[in-house]
Amino acid sequence: MFRIDNDVEEILLDEATIADVTSKLAAKITEDYMDSPRKLVVLSILKGSMPFTTDLVRQIPLPLELDFMKVSSYGAGTMSSGQLKISLDLMRDDLDEIDILVIEDIVDSGNTLSRLKKYLADKGAHSVRICTLLDKPSRREVELVPDYCGAVIPDKFVIGYGLDYNEKYRNLPYVGVLKPSVYM
Ligand code: IMP
Numbered sequence: 001m002f003r004i005d006n007d008v009e010e011i012l013l014d015e016a017t018i019a020d021v022t023s024k025l026a027a028k029i030t031e032d033y034m035d036s037p038r039k040l041v042v043l044s045i046l047k048g049s050m051p052f053t054t055d056l057v058r059q060i061p062l063p064l065e066l067d068f069m070k071v072s073s074y075g076a077g078t079m080s081s082g083q084l085k086i087s088l089d090l091m092r093d094d095l096d097e098i099d100i101l102v103i104e105d106i107v108d109s110g111n112t113l114s115r116l117k118k119y120l121a122d123k124g125a126h127s128v129r130i131c132t133l134l135d136k137p138s139r140r141e142v143e144l145v146p147d148y149c150g151a152v153i154p155d156k157f158v159i160g161y162g163l164d165y166n167e168k169y170r171n172l173p174y175v176g177v178l179k180p181s182v183y184m
């Protein structure tokens with residue numbers, strides 16, 4: 001039997017660390033949104049942020065709605081014409097009345113989220129904030145600072161807890177570094 005953990009070089013965030021990071025983020029988010037008069041919409045970016053979203057929202061005791069988008073980014077960060085590819089769009093007509101909290105697994109170049117933020121703002125969202133489990137700031141190509149961040153990590157390719165390599169490893173319960181031999 002092939003076990004997916006055979007391909008993990010090193011564990012970066014184990015299950016206990018993820019639980020701790022998630023509950024701290026949830027507490028901060030709860031504090032920040034509890035007095036907002038608007039509807040809170042937690043917008044989970046498929047597929048990578050699925051485990052993080054489910055763990056996070058269950059620790060936010062506020063009325064909120066869950067929504068989903070599937071997006072990816074095309075083109076280099078230096079190209080101002082860089083495109084956001086939307087394969088599942090947000091279908092709502094109340095954007096001017098809602099606070100959107102985007103949930104992402106990882107911010108790398110920052111292209112996807114900066115384009116998504118602009119897209120949602122252009123559609124009229126009252127506010128858009130970003131919560132990411134992981135951040136690789138050393139890889140940034142555009143200016144993007146997440147409002148909520150679980151952990152800053154070094155420039156290594158990570159998998160697990162939603163993050164994939166060629167669609168595999170999303171079901172690992174922790175975040176680990178992929179053995180370079182897998183993609184070399
Ligand atoms: P960005 O537009 O470069 O910030 O891309 C962010 C997206 O790239 C994430 O949502 C992930 O899908 C993917 N990504 C970036 N770094 C990693 C990684 O280390 N492991 C898995 N996916 C990654």
Ligand code: MG
Nearest residue numbers: 046047048105
């Ligand atoms: Mg992703």
